[in-house]
Amino acid sequence: MISFDHDLGDMNYRVRNSFSEKTGYDCAKWLIEYSLDYELMLPDFYCHSMNPIGKENIITLLTNFRNH
Numbered sequence: 001m002i003s004f005d006h007d008l009g010d011m012n013y014r015v016r017n018s019f020s021e022k023t024g025y026d027c028a029k030w031l032i033e034y035s036l037d038y039e040l041m042l043p044d045f046y047c048h049s050m051n052p053i054g055k056e057n058i059i060t061l062l063t064n065f066r067n068h
Contacts, residue, residue, distance in 0.1 A: 005049045
């Protein structure tokens, strides 16, 4: 099981000459791509984020992928 949090802190990552904050949503997207690339089933997941919009976005993304 994987537990996601939306807000990962004040870490910024340099992406093509600009800075971008990565979130748990980015991690969920990466997990989906990894699962597709290696033909793996998505593991069970939970989102413990206190950010209600971010939490809903992560759960919706992963649920839609699992149901597809």
